[in-house]
Amino acid sequence: MQLLTGMANKSCTVGHADANNITNVSLLESEVTEFPQTPEYFGLNRPIGAEYDLNDLHVVGTIPVEVEGSFFRAVPDPAFAPFMEDGGAILSGDGMISAIRFAAGKASISMRYVQTERHKAEMAAGEALFGKYRNPFTDMPAADGLDRTVANTTPIWHAGRLLLAKEDGRPYRVDPKTLETIGSHDFGGKLQSPTSTAHARIDPMTGEMFMFGYEAGGLASTKIAYFIVDKDGNLTREQWFDAPYCAMMHDFTITENYVLFPVYPTTADLDRLKAGGDHWVHHMDLESWVGVMPRYGDVSELRWFKGPKGVFCYHMMNAHEDVDGLIQFDQCLSSVNAFPFIQRASGLSIPPWEADNRFARWTINLTDGSDSIIETVVGPPGDFPVIPASKQGRPFDYGWMLTMNPEMQGPPVLGGPVGAMFNMLMRLNFLGNPPQSLALPPAHSFNEPVHVPSATDGHEGWLISVVDHQTGPEEFEHECWIIEAGNVGVGAVAKIVIPQRLRPQVHGWWVNSEQLANAV
Numbered sequence: 092m093q094l095l096t097g098m099a100n101k102s103c104t105v106g107h108a109d110a111n112n113i114t115n116v117s118l119l120e121s122e123v124t125e126f127p128q129t130p131e132y133f134g135l136n137r138p139i140g141a142e143y144d145l146n147d148l149h150v151v152g153t154i155p156v157e158v159e160g161s162f163f164r165a166v167p168d169p170a171f172a173p174f175m176e177d178g179g180a181i182l183s184g185d186g187m188i189s190a191i192r193f194a195a196g197k198a199s200i201s202m203r204y205v206q207t208e209r210h211k212a213e214m215a216a217g218e219a220l221f222g223k224y225r226n227p228f229t230d231m232p233a234a235d236g237l238d239r240t241v242a243n244t245t246p247i248w249h250a251g252r253l254l255l256a257k258e259d260g261r262p263y264r265v266d267p268k269t270l271e272t273i274g275s276h277d278f279g280g281k282l283q284s285p286t287s288t289a290h291a292r293i294d295p296m297t298g299e300m301f302m303f304g305y306e307a308g309g310l311a312s313t314k315i316a317y318f319i320v321d322k323d324g325n326l327t328r329e330q331w332f333d334a335p336y337c338a339m340m341h342d343f344t345i346t347e348n349y350v351l352f353p354v355y356p357t358t359a360d361l362d363r364l365k366a367g368g369d370h371w372v373h374h375m376d377l378e379s380w381v382g383v384m385p386r387y388g389d390v391s392e393l394r395w396f397k398g399p400k401g402v403f404c405y406h407m408m409n410a411h412e413d414v415d416g417l418i419q420f421d422q423c424l425s426s427v428n429a430f431p432f433i434q435r436a437s438g439l440s441i442p443p444w445e446a447d448n449r450f451a452r453w454t455i456n457l458t459d460g461s462d463s464i465i466e467t468v469v470g471p472p473g474d475f476p477v478i479p480a481s482k483q484g485r486p487f488d489y490g491w492m493l494t495m496n497p498e499m500q501g502p503p504v505l506g507g508p509v510g511a512m513f514n515m516l517m518r519l520n521f522l523g524n525p526p527q528s529l530a531l532p533p534a535h536s537f538n539e540p541v542h543v544p545s546a547t548d549g550h551e552g553w554l555i556s557v558v559d560h561q562t563g564p565e566e567f568e569h570e571c572w573i574i575e576a577g578n579v580g581v582g583a584v585a586k587i588v589i590p591q592r593l594r595p596q597v598h599g600w601w602v603n604s605e606q607l608a609n610a611v
């Protein structure tokens with residue numbers, strides 16, 4: 092591949108007559124020197140800016156017959172260097188949609204920018220127009236009134252449509268075959284909320300998608316919009332309520348009969364934003380809360396349960412109602428917000444080894460009149476939890492997540508918003524059996540896996556994850572690994588070599604070939 096240098100912020104298409112397996116490589120190569128040499132832009136986080144289609148990738152091993160479909164990945168990648176210092180910039184990279192496609196034992200990869208209003212405006216201007224993360228008071232005048240979202244967090248497949256979501260705005264719809272952006276998606280004009288979570292929960296029985304949007308009443312507001320989209324993609328109800336305070340509500344969860352809204356004390360303040368400050372500050376002395384209401388109930392039925400002070404969770408594995416009717420809610424919990432730039436804005440500096448990270452089960456009793464929560468630690472620290480889609484909101488025996496190898500020799504790969512990438516994949520068993528783990532060699536890291544179910548009874552299916560290998564200060568190699576989900580310790584059954592530099596992925600979504608064939 093020919094890399095173009097010195098073409099600051101200009102897009103071009105490169106022909107490849109000598110490489111018939113590579114087509115349509117378009118590079119948006121901002122000069123590396125334009126980006127600050129800070130952790131948000133250095134090493135694995137270095138902006139790439141390349142759109143491409145690479146076919147017939149080299150496969151080591153055999154791709155399982157059941158792995159037929161597309162692994163969609165959301166990859167932030169800022170197209171333009173910032174015009175102001177911003178620790179939160181790591182969350183503001185332009186959304187790219189990546190598809191790693193599997194068909195008949197072969198694999199390909201495609202990468203495209205999501206053509207958000209923001210990305211298009213900056214492309215037209217040839218420079219960054221938007222200032223700090225979620226602070227429009229720091230924008231250039233040319234950005235006034237434009238949609239600030241970068242659609243960089245989660246690809247969501249629902250009702251035959253592919254959406255790219257980020258919690259500060261509405262999702263963008265993307266064509267799953269061409270990866271061309273269709274536009275901002277408001278569910279046929281029905282969605283009132285200007286924001287929508289990147290963590291939708293889809294009920295495996297009804298096919299409904301449960302979502303919410305926070306700061307729905309505007310910047311730093313306490314308004315939450317809770318909405319349901321039916322199996323055909325129609326928004327069927329939307330209700331608003333107030334959270335105890337304006338918090339970063341990154342994820343939520345459902346059970347068979349209830350919806351849970353966890354609130355952790357990382358808060359926003361309008362006056363701080365108007366003064367050009369950071370969106371988020373974490374408070375160690377504020378209580379956490381979980382709002383619980385019947386899934387199809389009225390928000391007036393919402394009850395708030397009080398959790399410990401100062402804790403934070405980005406991702407929940409699942410929630411379910413047990414045989415006694417208790418709600419069991421499983422999450423990757425920490426005693427502080429793990430993002431260093433949020434800690435800095437909060438006057439905190441708590442290293443990971445002092446953050447009391449744990450996999451925690453919170454038990455909520457809806458019948459004893461108490462508003463308290465009982466916590467049980469059921470697993471080690473980690474994040475990026477994954478379960479079979481069929482177990483969403485239901486009792487489940489096992490799940491997977493990424494963690495740090497406690498016996499690792501050498502430092503982890505630096506990258507991503509926390510600053511260090513995970514280097515171990517773990518299968519947790521909730522029936523009392525020991526966990527399984529797959530530890531990577533030094534200088535390797537995992538990105539969040541997706542789960543591919545198996546049609547064979549008793550087979551747990553497959554996990555697919557992009558693995559990074561650091562070979563020098565600014566040099567990396569990447570592979571996509573396919574791992575047997577019920578036997579992760581064995582390692583990959585297939586490794587697909589990706590001959591292109593990749594930035595860290597946020598979340599992914601598996602869409603099988605039958606679903607793709609039935610795309611709307």
Ligand SMILES: [Fe+2]
Pocket residue numbers: 244289290341405406598
């Ligand atoms: Fe997330």
